[in-house]
Amino acid sequence: MIRVVCPGSFDPVTNGHLDIIGRSARLHDEVIVAVLRNISKTTLFTVEERVEMLREVTKEHPNVRVEHFNGLIVDFCRAHDVAAIVKGLRAVSDFDYEMQMAQMNYNQAGVETMFMTTNPLYAFLSSSLVKEFARYGGDVAGLVPEPVLRKLTERLATQ
Numbered sequence: 001m002i003r004v005v006c007p008g009s010f011d012p013v014t015n016g017h018l019d020i021i022g023r024s025a026r027l028h029d030e031v032i033v034a035v036l037r038n039i040s041k042t043t044l045f046t047v048e049e050r051v052e053m054l055r056e057v058t059k060e061h062p063n064v065r066v067e068h069f070n071g072l073i074v075d076f077c078r079a080h081d082v083a084a085i086v087k088g089l090r091a092v093s094d095f096d097y098e099m100q101m102a103q104m105n106y107n108q109a110g111v112e113t114m115f116m117t118t119n120p121l122y123a124f125l126s127s128s129l130v131k132e133f134a135r136y137g138g139d140v141a142g143l144v145p146e147p148v149l150r151k152l153t154e155r156l157a158t159q
């Protein structure tokens with residue numbers, strides 16, 4: 001039984017995240033999507049909203065579940081008997097920091113990290129850019145799942 005974790009802020013989940021989650025679900029017995037409750041960062045969506053959106057857009061994968069976490073991802077891995085962290089790598093610019101985190105997590109807790117190459121369709125995509133474009137009237141349909149687009153439009157309209 002191989003259980004892996006896909007961690008992130010997911011503020012909000014994008015099609016790039018979903019691609020990595022879906023491909024991980026095909027390769028492993030169970031995938032936990034772990035949503036960071038980040039107290040030091042201002043987020044557009046609460047952690048409960050981010051979890052709810054993720055549950056909705058991953059419901060077609062029976063072996064994916066969504067949880068939130070605080071603190072260190074390696075502690076979450078230990079508590080949930082997780083074999084490895086799965087991360088998407090979009091470009092060389094992601095590499096340095098991801099490598100550093102992977103080595104720190106292995107050094108501190110023996111937790112492995114596996115990298116998947118992002119689908120080139122989504123190589124430029126990030127939650128921050130989606131929010132910025134959506135905020136100023138950009139068309140982000142096709143970059144986020146439909147239920148997320150709806151929530152994003154609603155939220156930005158109230159700001």
Ligand code: PNS
Nearest residue numbers: 007008009010036071072073074101104
């Ligand atoms: O979507 P993000 O914000 O790029 O995801 C980053 C995340 C949540 C995966 C990373 O910051 C993380 O694992 N944070 C939890 C705290 C932690 O374990 N920090 C040490 C990493 S070496």
